[in-house]
Amino acid sequence: xxxxxxxxxxxxxxxxxxxxxxxxxxxxxxxxxxxxxxxxxxxxxxxxxxxxxxxxxxxxxxxxxxxxxxxxxxxxxxxxxxxxxxxxxxxxxxxxxxxxxxxxxxxxxxxxxxxxxxxxxxxxxxxxxxxxxxxxxxxxxxxxxxxxxxxxxxxxxxxxxxxxxxxxxxxxxxxxxxxxxxxxxxxxxxxxxxxxxxxxxxxxxxxxxxxxxxxxxxxxxxxxxxxxxxxxxxxxxxxxxxxxxxxxxxxxxxxxxxxxxxxxxxxxxxxxxxxxxxxxxxxxxxxxxxxxxxxxxxxxxxxxxxxxxxxxxxxxxxxxxxxxxxxxxxxxxxxxxxxxxxxxx
Amino acid sequence: xxxxxxxxxxxxxxxxxxxxxxxxxxxxxxxxxxxxxxxxxxxxxxxxxxxxxxxxxxxxxxxxxxxxxxxxxxxxxxxxxxxxxxxxxxxxxxxxxxxxxxxxxxxxxxxxxxxxxxxxxxxxxxxxxxxxxxxxxxxxxxxxxxxxxxxxxxxxxxxxxxxxxxxxxxxxxxxxxxxxxxxxxxxxxxxxxxxxxxxxxxxxxxxxxxxxxxxxxxxxxxxxxxxxxxxxxxxxxxxxxxxxxxxxxxxxxxxxxxxxxxxxxxxxxxxxxxxxxxxxxxxxxxxxxxxxxxxxxxxxxxxxxxxxxxxxxxxxxxxxxxxxxxxxxxxxxxxxxxxxxxxxxxxxxxxxxxxxxxxxxx
Numbered sequence: 001x002x003x004x005x006x007x008x009x010x011x012x013x014x015x016x017x018x019x020x021x022x023x024x025x026x027x028x029x030x031x032x033x034x035x036x037x038x039x040x041x042x043x044x045x046x047x048x049x050x051x052x053x054x055x056x057x058x059x060x061x062x063x064x065x066x067x068x069x070x071x072x073x074x075x076x077x078x079x080x081x082x083x084x085x086x087x088x089x090x091x092x093x094x095x096x097x098x099x100x101x102x103x104x105x106x107x108x109x110x111x112x113x114x115x116x117x118x119x120x121x122x123x124x125x126x127x128x129x130x131x132x133x134x135x136x137x138x139x140x141x142x143x144x145x146x147x148x149x150x151x152x153x154x155x156x157x158x159x160x161x162x163x164x165x166x167x168x169x170x171x172x173x174x175x176x177x178x179x180x181x182x183x184x185x186x187x188x189x190x191x192x193x194x195x196x197x198x199x200x201x202x203x204x205x206x207x208x209x210x211x212x213x214x215x216x217x218x219x220x221x222x223x224x225x226x227x228x229x230x231x232x233x234x235x236x237x238x239x240x241x242x243x244x245x246x247x248x249x250x251x252x253x254x255x256x257x258x259x260x261x262x263x264x265x266x267x268x269x270x271x272x273x274x275x276x277x278x279x280x281x282x283x284x285x286x287x288x289x290x291x292x293x294x295x296x297x298x299x300x301x302x303x304x305x306x307x308x309x310x311x312x313x314x315x316x317x318x319x320x321x322x323x324x325x326x327x328x329x330x331x332x333x334x335x336x337x338x339x340x341x342x343x344x345x
Numbered sequence: 346x347x348x349x350x351x352x353x354x355x356x357x358x359x360x361x362x363x364x365x366x367x368x369x370x371x372x373x374x375x376x377x378x379x380x381x382x383x384x385x386x387x388x389x390x391x392x393x394x395x396x397x398x399x400x401x402x403x404x405x406x407x408x409x410x411x412x413x414x415x416x417x418x419x420x421x422x423x424x425x426x427x428x429x430x431x432x433x434x435x436x437x438x439x440x441x442x443x444x445x446x447x448x449x450x451x452x453x454x455x456x457x458x459x460x461x462x463x464x465x466x467x468x469x470x471x472x473x474x475x476x477x478x479x480x481x482x483x484x485x486x487x488x489x490x491x492x493x494x495x496x497x498x499x500x501x502x503x504x505x506x507x508x509x510x511x512x513x514x515x516x517x518x519x520x521x522x523x524x525x526x527x528x529x530x531x532x533x534x535x536x537x538x539x540x541x542x543x544x545x546x547x548x549x550x551x552x553x554x555x556x557x558x559x560x561x562x563x564x565x566x567x568x569x570x571x572x573x574x575x576x577x578x579x580x581x582x583x584x585x586x587x588x589x590x591x592x593x594x595x596x597x598x599x600x601x602x603x604x605x606x607x608x609x610x611x612x613x614x615x616x617x618x619x620x621x622x623x624x625x626x627x628x629x630x631x632x633x634x635x636x637x638x639x640x641x642x643x644x645x646x647x648x649x650x651x652x653x654x655x656x657x658x659x660x661x662x663x664x665x666x667x668x669x670x671x672x673x674x675x676x677x678x679x680x681x682x683x684x685x686x687x688x689x690x691x692x693x694x695x696x697x698x699x700x701x702x703x704x705x706x707x
Contacts, residue, residue: 058558058559202647203421203585203587203629204629204647205647206629207629229559269560273559273563274559275566275589275591276630280591280612281570281593283571284563284566286560286564287564288564290528
């Protein structure tokens with residue numbers, strides 16, 4: 001398949017290349033009758049070329065809304081109220097709708113959990129795929145069709161010519177997700193935001209999709225934001241991980257560091273509650289309580305009610321602390337982190 | 346480590362064991378038939394050749410659950426694990442085969458006696474949203490069945506429901522609320538309280554934690570384990586999540602397209618999976634080791650249960666498929682103490698199958 005530049009980016013190199021995507025201080029709030037829901041409240045991260053960023057959190061943590069905010073799909077009563085989203089240095093927040101439409105699906109693409117959110121059930125696959133090209137480029141129908149065919153091959157669909165003439169209902173769940181990924185790839189975007197794309201799939205099919213995505217990120221240099229609640233998917237896939245809780249990033253860092261030496265008590269709690277991390281038949285280590293409602297969050301650290309390390313200071317909201325080390329640095333939002341700030345490796 | 350799990354999981358079951366199993370299914374099948382409608386019948390008169398569509402959701406499966414045991418049932422969508430769970434609990438009637446409760450054939454019992462046995466088996470459903478009637482208060486959701494079955498008098502209901510809610514970690518003062526006023530984890534607890542309210546001995550948990558967040562899932566799994574100890578419960582634990590099944594169960598059964606492909610004591614099965622499908626499944630289990638994994642997927646799709654492949658259902662996707670696999674389905678045979686597998690690699694070594702026989706011998 002044709003790729004954008006053959007030289008693979010140095011994913012794990014110490015020197016950070018210029019970021020493709022820079023999100024800083026992003027705030028997306030929903031103005032409901034019951035009050036303001038701060039779904040995303042001060043989220044920052046950067047994404048380099050070919051990098052896979054895992055955005056982890058439980059339901060209501062704001063991980064999906066972060067993705068929607070980047071691609072400009074937040075509907076009223078929701079609104080991006082602050083922060084900046086820069087794609088190759090170009091500010092995306094506040095961009096006129098038409099300019100955003102040119103970027104969406106072209107430079108930034110999104111894959112949803114349910115592929116039928118992407119696919120139109122009454123249109124043939126060829127029409128839907130070429131549409132994605134024709135919307136952004138002045139190319140002929142035949143060229144667009146060739147691109148569509150190429151994209152289907154890239155995601156591992158056998159007999160692409162036949163498949164192009166089929167309707168979505170003729171595909172299995174895994175195949176539909178492949179088509180959705182192929183559509184996301186059509187314009188060779190710089191960033192793909194994948195919102196739980198394998199959650200609804202069976203284990204063996206999930207393995208296939210992860211395999212394709214990993215290959216594509218490596219070959220095309222497309223950067224991936226992988227939104228999931230499943231830490232085990234992230235463990236094998238991501239370069240860097242952001243853990244979100246109640247609309248905020250509570251910890252971010254390289255995948256290895258974060259999983260082996262979590263600094264935030266919530267990250268630690270999440271990891272410890274996974275059955276395979278506990279002795280068989282033993283009681284699982286659990287985080288007590290449940291996620292607080294995002295409406296009228298109490299001041300201070302949102303996790304403190306459930307936290308075993310909570311101290312008096314936690315009543316005031318902790319800021320972001322940076323660990324010394326290579327950029328992008330590891331950060332934690334906690335007054336009493338599990339990894340001491342000065343001694344961090 | 347698994348004293349109860351060693352009993353032969355009899356497909357042939359030569360001699361009945363001393364203690365009857367709590368629940369036993371013998372060669373049960375479930376076929377769902379889409380009968381021909383009028384148009385198709387008329388069409389057939391004119392030679393259209395439309396045939397009835399038959400799905401063999403469960404195909405001659407035997408299952409034995411000892412008192413106090415936790416049996417895990419794993420498989421992907423369409424493998425028949427939920428159907429088997431419903432057969433075990435009696436929500437569906439098998440098309441063939443028989444169900445036994447404490448060694449008695451349920452079909453032979455008088456209706457009154459059968460209902461009494463039936464009450465000892467309960468089910469906890471997957472979706473904590475769809476399985477609770479949104480128009481009923483928790484008090485009625487949990488309290489209705491024990492009153493109907495005469496376990497408690499109507500005037501004891503409030504007190505009894507309070508006890509049930511306490512047991513699953515819910516505040517009894519919330520019993521007059523409706524399901525929509527609870528979070529997913531709390532609803533899962535209501536579902537558990539409802540099942541336990543009729544004092545069952547055997548619970549079928551069908552993906553009961555699949556819809557929950559990781560931290561809430563851990564809480565509910567802990568609750569399952571605590572209740573099992575406190576009330577001496579027996580579980581059939583159905584899940585697609587191998588990590589959960591590994592943690593919870595004494596024995597595991599792996600299903601693929603309606604058939605059991607492998608079963609055995611959990612530690613052994615996870616340590617040395619015998620069937621190529623089990624191996625493929627286990628290879629996909631997410632691990633939390635922070636290491637870039639190279640995902641090596643199983644090829645192919647899960648075939649449609651309407652039109653399963655001939656012979657061994659797994660052969661089109663199997664890395665070790667032989668010509669024989671296409672022609673005939675391998676029988677489920679004993680490959681070790683308490684372990685069974687349905688694969689031609691288990692058979693006497695053939696030319697070209699030497700590796701398989703060796704692997705299975707361990």
